[in-house]
Structure formats: structure tokens, C-alpha cells
Amino acid sequence: MVQDRLTKLRYCMKEKGIDFYMIPTSDFHGSEYVDDYFKVREYFSGFTGSNGTLVVGHDMAGLWTDGRYFIQAENELAGSGIELFRMMEEGVPDIPDFLKENIKNGQTLGFDGRTVSCKEGKELERKLKGMNIRISYEEDVAGNLWQERPFLPAHEVIVLPEEISGQSMEEKLLTVREKMKTSGAAYLMLSKLDDLMWLMNIRGNDVACNPVALSYGFLTPEELYLFIQPQEITAKFTEYASKNHIVIEDYENTERFLGGYDYEGKVLLDEGNINYTLYKILSDKAECVFESNPTEALKAVKNKIELSRMEEIYLKDSAAVIKFICWLKKNAGKEKITELTAAEYLDGLRREIPGFLDLSFPTISAYKENAAMMHYEALPESAKEIKAEGMLLVDSGGQYMGGTTDVTRTVVLGEISPEIKKHFTKVTIGMLQLTQARFLYGCTGRNLDILARQPLWDIGIDYKCGTGHGIGYILNVHEGPQSIRWRFAKGAAEAIIEEGMVISNEPGVYIEGSHGIRTENVIVAKKGEKNADGQFMCFDTLTFVPIDRDAIDTEFMQPIDVERLNSYHAEVYKRMKKYLTEEEEAWLKEATRPMEI
Known part of the structure; x- marks a missing residue:
């Protein structure tokens, strides 16, 4: 099927004079998760991961993806004729370098400019400069071949009251406009959905697991133009818009509006978070200032109300995970449980929590060797049955009217090898450090x-x-600009860790064909001691779920490691016992009892 689809695409490319066609994993806003309407890359490749770019030539096809998906991509691309390019691995070219080496003078590169970022498009321009390459970005060539393509999603937006948002839209607009002035810009073009939702104190339901609405925002010195589908607007939102100088425009008219606007100053654009098509329109009409969206850094620092609500919801969410682990430990091998039904059980516990909106991402439930695939997805036809042996890795989270959660635990269900215990213990040490x-x-x-x-x-x-990675507030489970990673990437943004930033802490081990381990807590940065040497910082923990003692081998631990684990477990029991039944509390007390070295 994939080969037939690629054949049709190549025929269309030939008709339009396109030599290479690029299909990224993106909607028009660079969202991490996308609605089915935007899964064009998946349609033409068969690869279902959330990150990857397909490049199709007349005699080749290649898919680029990152280390989270190497195993999955290798399996899903088998027999398709598509070559896997393992990003960041030695000897593997990135897409601009690959194209520079393979595209010929005078040929044409095509892509839908709405699904490629300005930054990526400009890098392609730079790499291919001097080769007389035409870039064709005005048409969705591949998407137009998808005959049974789903409709563009559209759901009504909701307005967050200030007791939930913690800050009014008016206050946010004042701060953002001051940032714009500092940058010398009169206008700000916002395409990043979570940034726009945060600024306007609204939420939607157009992207799976992310409470956002497909929309663009164009901020002027006096107005905020919101480009959104008419069917998403409610009477309550219309009233809210009139009070906050929001001018509502049709989503389909975004390009026409921006192309005809009379600009009287510079436009601030975030290269990584504005699509290539809008960049071309705006840069043709006005001088552009290229900086990060001021909204991103502001959004990352949670206010007191946001943090208070997140602390509360993380306790309730942690309770759901504890109940799940208790149930799993007692029933694995005694009743039929699969990766899929285990995930459904946990999802069901979350749905019982007041304020539940959705999952924050599809629950990853991976048994034994499947856990070596970081973003494994259990399917009805292939989900493994869970027995009283090995380990189950469960990475999950929820969206609530009070916060966004993310937690991973690897649960021991039976005999495991000394090597696996060693790996598990090392992961635990690192997470606690x-x-x-x-x-x-x-x-x-x-x-x-x-x-x-x-x-x-x-x-x-x-x-x-x-x-x-950063964690949003009733927003995306993966949020910038903060992150924790070792690798230097030229041109990649780095953010200072600020008080109020919420971030995940999730080291792991992934051994193909054998096992996968991940232990993830969510932490929040705060100020510590300030002295002559400067302001010291530290972290508070939001997640309170036990780490499986059955996989800990104290041979690999120092006294400080055992002390940290025992201290964390004491806090887990103290905070969580009130959320549990008598039977669950007894289990938790045993699961958090002190270890000795």
C-alpha cells in the first residue's frame, strides 16, 4: 500500500516538475501531536511515530527520525522501500546536507510551506544557495492525493476564569507588548498554539491530548487579531473577545489578511515557531525581527495559582498511578491482562479524577522487550499478554482543569535478571541525584x-x-524553552532554569530485544539559599509514586543513594496514604519501607 501511494506521489511530482518532495510530521503550527487531518507523512510512509520527515525522490525515499523511534521505525518501514536515516548518529546526514548532495543544479524541491518552519525553510535556502534550486512551497501536493483525508478538526473554545489561570489576559498583553517594544517590534505573529492559548486564557480541543484550538494570533499595538474557524466561537467567547480588544477573523483568511495588511513597523517572528509560508508573506511586506516568542518564556514560569493547582492535581494523579501499580502487582498472572487493557485500566482511574479533561498523551504500556522502544504503542492485534514475570513500563499522564501531568514507572512482575536490576538501580540513582x-x-x-x-x-x-522537558499548565505535556539534555546543538535555544519552571526528570535504559526502564518524576524549580556566591536554586517534587524496590540492588548504591530513596519513599507514604483504600495503603506502606545497604 505504501509503495502504491509513493508511486502516485512520484507521478504527481513529475507532472509538477518537482524532483524531491519533503513531508514533515507537522500541522500548520509545528505542534508535536497532530490531528489525523495532518498525518500525511504517516499516510505515505506507514511510520506512526510522532516525529519524522519523509523525503521522496523519483528513485529514492528516506525517513529521518530520532533515537526514540529507531526500533519502531525499522519495524514499520520494513518492505516499504523507504530507507531509515537515524538522526544524530555518526555518518548520518541531516536533510539539508542530504539534499545538497543529491539534488542537481536547476532542480526543484517541494513541500507544503505551512508544515515547514521558517527556520527549516531558511536552512534549506542556505544549503542550496548557488545551485539554482527552485523551492515550491505553495501547494499541499501530497495531501491533495489523500482521497479519504479526514476533515480539519474544529471544537468550541472555552475561556479559563482567572481563579484557574492566575493572571488576566489584560495583564499578559501588557507584559508581552513591553517585550515587543524592547525588541523594536510593533507587531507579533503568533502561530504556536500553546503560546496563543496561554496569552488569551482560552483552551480548545483540536489537537489530540493538547487542549488547544487551531488558530493564529496577530498582535498589534492596540488589537489582537485571532484567526480561528467560525464554528469554534461561542457566545461566551464573543463577549470575552469584545472586552479584550480581540478581533475575530476566519482561519482560512490568515494568509490573505497578512498579505493585505498595512504595516507601520517591524514584525516579531519566532523562526522555529512560524511556518515558512507565513514567513514569506510577512517578510515580503515588512521588516522582521527574529526572536523567540516572548510568550514562551513567560508561559514557562508558572504563577502561584498555577503551581498551587498543579501540586494538588499531581497528588490526585499520583494516587491513580499507585492504585494502578497495586492492582497490577496483585493481578498479573492471575487474570488476563495485556499491555492494552493495563493502559485502559490506568486511563479509567484518571477519568474518575474531578476536573479530568483528557490524557496528556496516549498511555505507553510496554511489556518486556517492547519497553526498549521509547514511544511504543500497544495495538489490539499485537498487544502482549502480561504475566507474572519481567517488567511493564508505563508512561502516562492526564489533562485536568488544574494541570498537566506526566509520570513513568517500570513495574516488576516477576523474576528479573541481575543485569536488569543493575540498570534499574542506576536509573534510580540518576533520577534522585x-x-x-x-x-x-x-x-x-x-x-x-x-x-x-x-x-x-x-x-x-x-x-x-x-x-x-518542560510541562505545560492545562497545555502541552512537552513545553519549552526549558529542557535538560547534554548534547550541544548549534542554533538550538537554551533556557536558564527559572523559579517556577516545571520540568520532567526521566533517565532510562533501552536495550533492544531485552528490556526498557524509565523512572520519571516531575519537579519544579525554586530559589534556595542566597549568599556571597550568588543565588542557589533547587527542585521540589510534584510526583509521589513509589519506585519498585523489587528491582533495586543496593550493591550498586552508596549510603547517600539509599538515604535519598528512603527519604523519597517516606514522603510518598506520608502524602499519599489518605487517597487510598485500607488495602492500598497497606500495600503502599510495604512498597515504601526503608531499604538498608
Whole structure:
């Protein structure tokens, strides 16, 4: 089927004079998760991961994806004729370098400019400069061949009251406009959905697991133009818009409006978060200032109300995970449980929590060797049955009217090898080391990553992903600009860890064909001691779920490691017992009892 679809695409490319066609994993806003309407790359490749770009030539096809998906992509691309390019691996070219080496003078590169970022488009322009390459970006060539393509999603938006948002839209607009003035810009074009939702104190339901509405925002000195589908507008939102100088425009008219607007100053654009098509329109009409959206850094620092609600919801969410682990431990091998039904059981527990809106991402439930695939998805036809042996990795989270959660635990269900125990223990040590970090203000995640990764590097093991990502507030489960990762990437943004930033802490081990381990807590940065050496920072923990003692081998731990684990477990029991039944509390007390070295 994939080969037939590629044949049709190549025929269409030939008709339109296109030599290479690029299909990224993106909607028009660069969202991490996309609605079915935008899954064009999946349609033409068969690869279902959330990150990857397909490049199709007349005699080749290649898919680029990152280390989270190497195993999955290899399996899903088998027999398709599509070559897997493992991003960031030695000897593997990135897409601009590949195209520079393979496209010929005078040929044409095509892509839908709405699904490629300005930054990516400009890099392609730079790499191919001097080769007389035409870039065709005005048409969705591949998407137009998808005959049974789903409709564009559209759901009514909701307005968050200030007791939930913690800050009015008026206050946010004042701060953002001051940032714009500092940058010398009169206008700001917002395409990043979570940034726009945060600024306007609204939420939607157009992207799976992310409470956002497909929309664009164009901020002028006096007005905010919101481009949104008419069917998403409610009477309540219309009233809210009139009070906040929001001018509502049709989503389909965005390009026409921007192309005809009379600009009287510079436009601020975030290269990584504005699509290539809009960049071309705006740069043709006005001078552009290229900086990060001021909304991103503002959104990342949670206010007191947001943090208070997140603390509360993380306790309730942690209780759901504890109930799940207790149930799993007692029933694995006694009744039929599969990866899929285990995930459904946990999802059901979350749905019972007041304020539940949705999952924050599809629950990853991976048994034994399947856990080596970081973003494994259990399917009805292939889900493994869980028995009283090995381990189950469960990465899950929820969206609530009070916060966004993310937690991973690897649960022991029976006999495991000494090697797996060693790996599990090293992961635990690293996670707790990062939790207890004390660092000077001004550090970024690259300064801190080694605390989580060092125990694994000590034994010659690495995990092909970052250690931590920002967490949104009733928004995207993956949020920038903060992150914790070791690798230097030229041109990639780095953010100082600020008080109020919420971030994940999730080292792991992934051994293909054998096992996968991940332990993830969510932490929040706060100020510690300030002295003559500067402002020290530290982390508070939001997640309170036990770490499986059955996989801990204290032979690999120092006294400080055992002390940290025992201290965390004591806090888990103290905070969580009130949320549990008598039977569950008894189980938790046993699961958190102190360990001795």
C-alpha cells in the first residue's frame, strides 16, 4: 500500500516538475501531536511515530527520525522501500546536507510551506544557495492525493476564569507588548498554539491530548487579531473577545489578511515557531525581527495559582498511578491482562479524577522487550499478554482543569535478571541525584543533565533522548524553552532554569530485544539559599509514586543513594496514604519501607 501511494506521489511530482518532495510530521503550527487531518507523512510512509520527515525522490525515499523511534521505525518501514536515516548518529546526514548532495543544479524541491518552519525553510535556502534550486512551497501536493483525508478538526473554545489561570489576559498583553517594544517590534505573529492559548486564557480541543484550538494570533499595538474557524466561537467567547480588544477573523483568511495588511513597523517572528509560508508573506511586506516568542518564556514560569493547582492535581494523579501499580502487582498472572487493557485500566482511574479533561498523551504500556522502544504503542492485534514475570513500563499522564501531568514507572512482575536490576538501580540513582540538585542561578539544563546520566555513563550506557522537558499548565505535556539534555546543538535555544519552571526528570535504559526502564518524576524549580556566591536554586517534587524496590540492588548504591530513596519513599507514604483504600495503603506502606545497604 505504501509503495502504491509513493508511486502516485512520484507521478504527481513529475507532472509538477518537482524532483524531491519533503513531508514533515507537522500541522500548520509545528505542534508535536497532530490531528489525523495532518498525518500525511504517516499516510505515505506507514511510520506512526510522532516525529519524522519523509523525503521522496523519483528513485529514492528516506525517513529521518530520532533515537526514540529507531526500533519502531525499522519495524514499520520494513518492505516499504523507504530507507531509515537515524538522526544524530555518526555518518548520518541531516536533510539539508542530504539534499545538497543529491539534488542537481536547476532542480526543484517541494513541500507544503505551512508544515515547514521558517527556520527549516531558511536552512534549506542556505544549503542550496548557488545551485539554482527552485523551492515550491505553495501547494499541499501530497495531501491533495489523500482521497479519504479526514476533515480539519474544529471544537468550541472555552475561556479559563482567572481563579484557574492566575493572571488576566489584560495583564499578559501588557507584559508581552513591553517585550515587543524592547525588541523594536510593533507587531507579533503568533502561530504556536500553546503560546496563543496561554496569552488569551482560552483552551480548545483540536489537537489530540493538547487542549488547544487551531488558530493564529496577530498582535498589534492596540488589537489582537485571532484567526480561528467560525464554528469554534461561542457566545461566551464573543463577549470575552469584545472586552479584550480581540478581533475575530476566519482561519482560512490568515494568509490573505497578512498579505493585505498595512504595516507601520517591524514584525516579531519566532523562526522555529512560524511556518515558512507565513514567513514569506510577512517578510515580503515588512521588516522582521527574529526572536523567540516572548510568550514562551513567560508561559514557562508558572504563577502561584498555577503551581498551587498543579501540586494538588499531581497528588490526585499520583494516587491513580499507585492504585494502578497495586492492582497490577496483585493481578498479573492471575487474570488476563495485556499491555492494552493495563493502559485502559490506568486511563479509567484518571477519568474518575474531578476536573479530568483528557490524557496528556496516549498511555505507553510496554511489556518486556517492547519497553526498549521509547514511544511504543500497544495495538489490539499485537498487544502482549502480561504475566507474572519481567517488567511493564508505563508512561502516562492526564489533562485536568488544574494541570498537566506526566509520570513513568517500570513495574516488576516477576523474576528479573541481575543485569536488569543493575540498570534499574542506576536509573534510580540518576533520577534522585537530579532531584536533589543544588545549583547556581544561571544554569541551563545542559549543566544539570550529567547528574541523571552519569550513573549510566559510568557503565557505558546512554539513552537516546533528553533527560527532561518542560510541562505545560492545562497545555502541552512537552513545553519549552526549558529542557535538560547534554548534547550541544548549534542554533538550538537554551533556557536558564527559572523559579517556577516545571520540568520532567526521566533517565532510562533501552536495550533492544531485552528490556526498557524509565523512572520519571516531575519537579519544579525554586530559589534556595542566597549568599556571597550568588543565588542557589533547587527542585521540589510534584510526583509521589513509589519506585519498585523489587528491582533495586543496593550493591550498586552508596549510603547517600539509599538515604535519598528512603527519604523519597517516606514522603510518598506520608502524602499519599489518605487517597487510598485500607488495602492500598497497606500495600503502599510495604512498597515504601526503608531499604538498608
